[in-house]
Amino acid sequence: MFEVAFSSLWSRRGSVLLTLASLTISMAIVIGVEHVRAQAESSFVRTVSGVDLLVGARTSQINLLLYSVFRIGNATNNISWQSYEDISARPEVSWSIPFSLGDSHRGFRVLGTNSQYFEHFHYGDSEALRFAEGEAFSDVLHAVLGSEVANALGYELGQEIVLSHGIGNTSFVNHENLPFIVSGILAPTGTPVDRTIHVSLQGIEAIHLGWQNGVQVAALSPEREDPRLSELQPTQITALLLGLDTPMAVFGLQRAINNYPREPLTAILPAVALGELWQIIGTLESLLSVISILVLTASLLGLSTMLLSSLRERRRELALYRAIGARPFFILWIIELEALSLTVMAAVMGYLVVTAGFAVTQSWLSENFALVIDVWPSTAGIWLYMGGAIAASVLLTLIPAGIAYSRSLGHALQSS
Amino acid sequence: MSTISIENLRYTWPGSDDPVLDIAEFRVAQAETVFLRGASGSGKSTLLGLLAGTLTAQSGSLQILGTELATLSPRKRDRFRADHIGIVFQQFNLIPFLTVAGNLRLVARFSGRPRRDITEKSEHLLESLNLDPALLHRRADRLSVGQQQRVAIARALINEPELLLADEPTSALDTDARDSFMSLLLSIRDISNCTMLFASHDRSLAKYFDTEVELANLNKAQARQVSHV
Numbered sequence: 001m002f003e004v005a006f007s008s009l010w011s012r013r014g015s016v017l018l019t020l021a022s023l024t025i026s027m028a029i030v031i032g033v034e035h036v037r038a039q040a041e042s043s044f045v046r047t048v049s050g051v052d053l054l055v056g057a058r059t060s061q062i063n064l065l066l067y068s069v070f071r072i073g074n075a076t077n078n079i080s081w082q083s084y085e086d087i088s089a090r091p092e093v094s095w096s097i098p099f100s101l102g103d104s105h106r107g108f109r110v111l112g113t114n115s116q117y118f119e120h121f122h123y124g125d126s127e128a129l130r131f132a133e134g135e136a137f138s139d140v141l142h143a144v145l146g147s148e149v150a151n152a153l154g155y156e157l158g159q160e161i162v163l164s165h166g167i168g169n170t171s172f173v174n175h176e177n178l179p180f181i182v183s184g185i186l187a188p189t190g191t192p193v194d195r196t197i198h199v200s201l202q203g204i205e206a207i208h209l210g211w212q213n214g215v216q217v218a219a220l221s222p223e224r225e226d227p228r229l230s231e232l233q234p235t236q237i238t239a240l241l242l243g244l245d246t247p248m249a250v251f252g253l254q255r256a257i258n259n260y261p262r263e264p265l266t267a268i269l270p271a272v273a274l275g276e277l278w279q280i281i282g283t284l285e286s287l288l289s290v291i292s293i294l295v296l297t298a299s300l301l302g303l304s305t306m307l308l309s310s311l312r313e314r315r316r317e318l319a320l321y322r323a324i325g326a327r328p329f330f331i332l333w334i335i336e337l338e339a340l341s342l343t344v345m346a347a348v349m350g351y352l353v354v355t356a357g358f359a360v361t362q363s364w365l366s367e368n369f370a371l372v373i374d375v376w377p378s379t380a381g382i383w384l385y386m387g388g389a390i391a392a393s394v395l396l397t398l399i400p401a402g403i404a405y406s407r408s409l410g411h412a413l414q415s416s
Numbered sequence: 417m418s419t420i421s422i423e424n425l426r427y428t429w430p431g432s433d434d435p436v437l438d439i440a441e442f443r444v445a446q447a448e449t450v451f452l453r454g455a456s457g458s459g460k461s462t463l464l465g466l467l468a469g470t471l472t473a474q475s476g477s478l479q480i481l482g483t484e485l486a487t488l489s490p491r492k493r494d495r496f497r498a499d500h501i502g503i504v505f506q507q508f509n510l511i512p513f514l515t516v517a518g519n520l521r522l523v524a525r526f527s528g529r530p531r532r533d534i535t536e537k538s539e540h541l542l543e544s545l546n547l548d549p550a551l552l553h554r555r556a557d558r559l560s561v562g563q564q565q566r567v568a569i570a571r572a573l574i575n576e577p578e579l580l581l582a583d584e585p586t587s588a589l590d591t592d593a594r595d596s597f598m599s600l601l602l603s604i605r606d607i608s609n610c611t612m613l614f615a616s617h618d619r620s621l622a623k624y625f626d627t628e629v630e631l632a633n634l635n636k637a638q639a640r641q642v643s644h645v
């Protein structure tokens with residue numbers, strides 16, 4: 001049976017290989033799109049968890065989410081230190097994590113925060129951050145690296161690194177004389193945390209010492225022993241993450257912050273904002289899915305067409321099977337089997353093409369797009385698409401196979 | 417018991433008004449070799465189709481080895497053909513992209529005989545048909561026409577059928593090849609004592625057979641058609 005199907009395909013390898021190539025490409029497109037979609041969604045939803053409210057200067061909730069959680073773009077305004085202390089002191093608030101953003105180091109964002117961050121900032125299914133090496137910062141000039149930062153830059157525990165003011169990939173105003181020491185390296189999370197350098201809020205101030213309006217006014221930059229380091233006092237932060245004692249209090253506090261009298265602020269529920277943002281991205285993604293399914297359908301129709309047009313040249317071959325005792329069902333099955341083996345081969349090769357493609361581009365994607373992609377696609381959606389494609393090919397092949405079947409029902413004993 | 421026994425058989429092609437075959441009586445005894453002569457379009461292939469069970473007549477009786485084919489289910493009829501009837505065509509006898517062995521194995525598949533049986537018999541049969549057993553592993557379309565015909569006979573005989581149907585198997589060959597093919601075909605009688613029905617338009621082949629039958633004499637439908645003209 002398989003011998004017949006494979007030899008038959010091989011004897012028509014010209015059109016068969018073209019069809020196989022077209023099927024493989026469209027399978028790869030479907031699998032690739034679905035894989036990226038699933039990965040993007042899961043890493044997206046995993047970005048932040050356990051945070052009840054996210055507070056920033058007055059802006060849209062998506063904008064706030066983008067610059068504070070995803071560290072894409074910049075805040076237009078900051079939150080004053082006064083407001084931060086005010087809100088943190090409210091009775092509903094169990095813990096608060098300040099975020100101070102705006103600086104970078106060799107393309108990675110520097111985040112100023114406090115030690116609460118390592119305790120309360122969760123991701124995925126409420127997973128806490130873990131240290132692969134070292135510990136949280138305990139000094140103004142300590143830094144904690146995300147796993148990818150350490151990997152990409154080859155930094156190790158105890159190494160001295162220079163953090164610069166501003167957000168440039170290669171800022172020429174590096175403070176060669178203000179090195180931070182790597183005090184800890186975090187385990188990978190698959191979130192923007194991996195691409196972040198964490199320092200204390202005072203550390204952020206230290207970076208800015210001697211600077212005014214983006215210009216280095218004093219040639220003196222603090223030495224490690226500079227007494228001013230201990231007196232550094234932040235005056236503003238970029239965003240604020242809040243955890244509450246009772247989830248019920250979330251809406252009351254949100255309203256209170258949105259109506260905060262001293263400065264215009266926005267408080268959002270991260271889960272709701274993530275969902276809303278995903279809806280926007282998700283529309284684009286389902287459009288891509290639809291297109292990829294159409295591409296696959298076109299090549300499945302091509303397969304069916306190829307088999308249908310092969311019937312003419314196979315007329316005598318199919319009649320001969322019947323003459324030597326084949327049931328009509330054999331004729332149907334032999335054509336289905338050809339379609340089935342081509343689709344299965346295409347599914348396997350398409351899968352391998354996608355895997356190879358991501359294996360090659362994985363580090364490039366994560367460095368340039370913060371997209372962390374597993375090399376082996378394995379979500380249910382992918383198996384569903386592969387199974388669906390195979391089922392669809394069986395159904396579409398019923399057209400040529402059915403025609404061959406009904407033609408084979410009654411013919412004279414003649415093969416020429 | 418006759419190998420073939422036909423009574424009042426009438427067959428009309430779907431979509432046609434007049435029957436192409438209308439045979440009052442036709443019998444072929446066991447081990448008899450019959451030459452069935454008929455002009456082109458006279459219905460030889462149609463009759464062979466009825467005998468093989470790929471076609472079923474609208475009325476009348478057709479028994480092969482005492483079995484009324486029309487009463488068998490389509491599935492049993494196909495199996496009956498695989499088990500009891502060998503077939504040789506004028507051309508295109510073999511699946512071109514399969515090896516000789518692969519072609520012979522197909523028989524095993526359709527008759528449900530163990531493959532090993534077939535494999536064991538293949539070499540022996542090829543030898544007795546003057547073929548090099550090494551050809552077993554060659555693709556059928558890489559054989560000469562004469563070799564293909566011999567393999568076709570081997571394929572038809574490997575299942576030890578009681579009835580061999582041959583549909584003009586010579587006209588693709590030149591005269592020399594045809595003569596040696598005919599003697600080959602008839603030497604089958606040394607290997608097996610199957611009944612043989614050979615259909616052709618070429619009267620000169622009749623000398624090789626026990627009996628010669630003119631389809632036009634047998635077929636009332638044909639006679640009617642002719643008288644219409």
Ligand SMILES: Nc1ncnc2c1ncn2[C@@H]1O[C@H](COP(=O)(O)OP(=O)(O)OP(=O)(O)O)[C@@H](O)[C@H]1O
Pocket residue numbers: 410411412414429430436454455456457458459460461462463617
């Ligand atoms: N599949 C078919 N459908 C309809 N009519 C058919 C079919 N096959 C054959 N016929 C008709 O049946 C008649 C007998 O055809 P058949 O093939 O049996 O003749 P034949 O004696 O084998 O001819 P030849 O010597 O050319 O092979 C012809 O009129 C032919 O047109």
Ligand SMILES: [Mg+2]
Pocket residue numbers: 414460461462583
């Ligand atoms: Mg004919």
